[in-house]
Amino acid sequence: MGKPTGYMEYDRKNSVAVKPEVRIKNFNEFHIPLAKEERKKQAARCMECGVPFCQSGMMIGGMTSGCPLNNLIPEWNDLLYTDSLDQALNRLLKTNNFPEFTSRVCPAPCEAACTCGLNGSPVSIKENEMSIIENGYSQGTIVANPPKVRTGKKIAVVGSGPSGLAAADQLNKRGHLVTVFERSDRIGGLLMYGIPNMKLEKHVIDRKVTIMKEEGVTFVTNADVGNTVQASKLLEEFDRVILCCGASNPRDIKAPGREANGIYFAVDFLKAATKSLLDSNFQDNAFITAKDKNVIVIGGGDTGNDCVGTSIRFGAKSVVQLEMMPKLPEERAESNPWPEWPRVCKTDYGQEEAIATFGEDPRIYQTTVKEFIADENGNLCKVKCVKLESKKDEETGRMMMAEVPGSEYELDADLVLIAAGFLGTEEYIANAFDIELDGRTNVKTEPSAYATNADKVFVAGDMHRGQSLVVWAIREGREAAKAVDKHLMGYSNLA
Template sequence: MGKPTGFMEIERKKVQWREPAERAGDFSEFQQEYDDKTRQDQGARCMDCGVPFCQSSYGCPIHNLIPEWNDLIYHGKWEEAYYRLRKTNNFPEFTGRVCPAPCESACVLGINEPAVTIKDNEAAIIDRAYASGLVVPRPPKKRTGKRVAIIGSGPAGLSAADELNQAGHSVTVYEREDRIGGLLMYGIPNMKLDKGLVSKRIKLMEQEGVEFCPGTEVGRTVSTGDLVESYDAILVATGATKPRDLPVPGRELRGVHFAMEFLTENTRSLLNSNLQDGAYISAAGKRVVVIGGGDTGNDCIGTSVRHGAAQVINFELMPQPASERTDEFPWPTYPRLLKSDYGHQEAHNAYGADPRQWSILTKEFIGNERGELKGIKTVRVQWSKEPGERPTFQEVPGSEEVWDADLVFLAMGFLGPEQELLQALELEADQRSNVKAEYGSYRTSRKKIFAAGDARRGQSLVVWAINEGRGAAKEIDTALMGSSNLPG
């Protein structure tokens, strides 16, 4: 390493966020990058550790060559750093913004010091590569004559499309939404991932020869029979889009929505009309309750604050996590820790308190005579865990409460892919209702049909979706050509 003592001399600096009051007034990205000198210093903090756990299975699912491009950042060799990053990651502009950075949890420096700012360094590399003109179309030099259809244009589908196109196959990506990008386009708000970046990458892939078919739902607008007959291979990469419901009394009341209804319609309206068409669920002046934590719940909080909600409260069934690692999450595993994300900060600034309520269970939605939501009945819970057993909870007697609410967003995760497509393709599902396909082969129960990403493994991270898309592309390439030079 160029700066062996860098981690002892230089303090960790994360990218700056605009102040909560300022950023909550728009849907623009809230991250603010440091100057080159500060970023090079952050690269210098990367240690010359014997085993870089950051790029192991504990850290980076796509095995980014993190110490190498950190060293190149330190030396100001941004072009070389970009080419190193491109070897393993198809879309660093996405992961550098929305990945929870398990690489930093596995950083050796993080054992007893603040970890290296790996995620921010990654974003800095790709942003500078775009700005300097390094990111250009790379169409394949020759075509194989093989045709591959990909169903779904999220990170798994896009990474597979990118790899298979580079291998020379003709790739067509089918997407039922009106824009390409899947989760990247409509599942993540614009302030966290600018849709201009997604569109820029899609345009680049089009210039390289990938064909995109938005507004096309396989099984409805395109028959599965035609697809199977017309293509040499098919990849199912639809994601895990079936949301977890909350079947309590009053669920049918107007004002109770799934989180993705809220986030998707908001982003669509933002892109179509800057929210002027009114074609979205508005939280303006409403008392909002978000049920469920995680990134999706936080995104609902941040979006509601931007609409001008009268209040925003977040219910979390689980107890409040610890602020530091416990014996349950030893290094280098990814720990469940208490963090204050952008939405939490903005709600605290707007309403004077952290919006989160921990260990709380929703019992009933209360409505008025017009069938509209007006409140929520809850009870507190007490968690316990026996050695070797799963945690359980009991309701706390006398802890019932009623909360005022005009809007509820259910952000409790996803149960797997929607089953209609699986049934239309006659694919076998596993016990969790995901497409049954072994990791490493990605082959489904039906010849020449493969599956990858959340549709195969269940709800997971964007970086795991990229991993699976790359792996599936290698297997498809091998099935079509007998062998493959793709990295997988």
């Protein structure tokens, strides 16, 4: 342990965020890193406790506790404190292929399980991770390291999100010849087009993909396997195929008036915004504008928050975010003890920006849309909302959110963004490979396995486990890679 009393001597200190009224003027990342000496103090707060829950990666009460990648957090915190940055980078990359991604977009279940957080503030693990990986890039430590021996085995990875990239990276390091097929025009999956630039600037993805190319991974864009690229061709040309296509079916709100103009899925809104930004800095007008519009975001999660922040940057007239569930408490309830994921109310960057711009929190709880109302031209002009309350279903005995009679009211709405989550695998890709799905429309496999019912076809990521965190996707990609390697070679030395 570098500083046995560090957690008692130093308070948690986060990187400084650019003020909301300033950062909404662009789509850039907006956190200013701490100075090196201050960052070392933050690493010194790590207790190196006997049982480091931060790296446990367990499911407790249906929620993630600790890092699913089992990152060696106490080790690299100690090395960061002692200024042994090359060693810290080595330990970080041992379990995580993409710290440059996770340190930006992961919700940090490691910090929620940090022992320091039991009676105070947790260690700033996520920011410490970013400082290690970014130092590696700035110092030129991170360079291409192609495998010295090739096996001659060819593997196709379908999908270039975090699970697909992780699987490709691992299998390439093993010496296999890997080709990644991506249906979009850029590599990255939801990292590229599903997460706004202010959370993850896209040069960060391109930087890593360039290294993977130099190490021997082949990337093919605009290749929609199951449509423009035949599944049979991949099965003929490659020894194994790994499907990492995500949980890409957005959940719809099927209320009367759904056909009105001005209603979009959040993923389409966010993708169009990022693509237009990257293609032309919005000069092509190939995006869904929120300028001078009354925007209603349906969904209270991270994607809904991203829609709020993006709409404000476009110059929305107003933004309201509807959440079906009740507002969470400000502090942990007794029924939600550490090290469970804390079910508490958080105000994310988009909500902060809405408060700064409009003077109030955009979230309305226990509310959903009952009807979409269009004008005489078929354009959305209002939504009819209804309040919800928790009730027990008489048939199943389960608690459910039910409408409160007589609680309907209307809100002005020119643009509605549906951010209600995803339902699972897209049907066409499952049909193309003739793979079985389970009752949740995820690809069916044996427990803790990655082989599908189809010969030579494996699966990983959200397509396998359902919509989840980026760290789970990376773990799935790594484990699927190990399963494929063992299937091909009879053994595997992949971690």
